[in-house]
Amino acid sequence: MSPRADARLNRDALLRSASELFASDGPDVALDKVARDAGVSIATLYRHFPHREALVAATYAREIAELGEVPDDGSGSVALARWLLRFVEFARTKRALGDLLHAPGADHPPARTVISAAITDILARGAADGTLRDDRDADDVIALLAGLWTLPADDSWPQRADRLAGFVLDGLTVPTRSVSP
DSSP: OHHHHHHHHHHHHHHHHHHHHHHOOOOOOOHHHHHHHHHHHHHHHHHHHHHHHHHHHHHHHHHHHTTTTTOOOHHHHHHHHHHHHHHHHHHHHHHOOOOOOOSSOOOOHHHHHHHOOOOOOOOHHHHHHHSBBOOOOOOHHHHHHGGGGGGGGSHHHHHHHHHHHHHHHHHHHHOOOOOOO
16 A cells, blocks of 8 residues: 555544544543544544644544535435435534634634535435425525524433434425325
């Protein structure tokens, strides 16, 4: 394996570990724990990310990029359901990283732009295949999903977040009509 490929694999492993550990342990997780979890040395972590904020920003950027990926199989409503699951996981992680992500000088991509583009694509697919309403737009969906950040950060958060995402899906899905005999 080439040194560049090895470095890329190490960076990816660090970002995966950081995402999981920031979500479970919070933004103050020890960086040596992130390195150990990724299977690399602390020196390797610092080679890729010279300080905690750089690791946080890169983790956040990766998660935003993943939110921009629209599931390409199934109907619009199936794509929306899969995307909402990813969004709820992102929201859970972002709550833990929030203070560091919004610190002065934080460098991260425009999340709203990426999210809006993904939702617009999903809504267009669903309108075209008849599984999603055609009278809603990405701004409507984003406004509804903003409620995730108002939920109390307690043990009920995951269930309430899933339920809220379900309300969004229910409100956008075109009901199937049954034919009476």
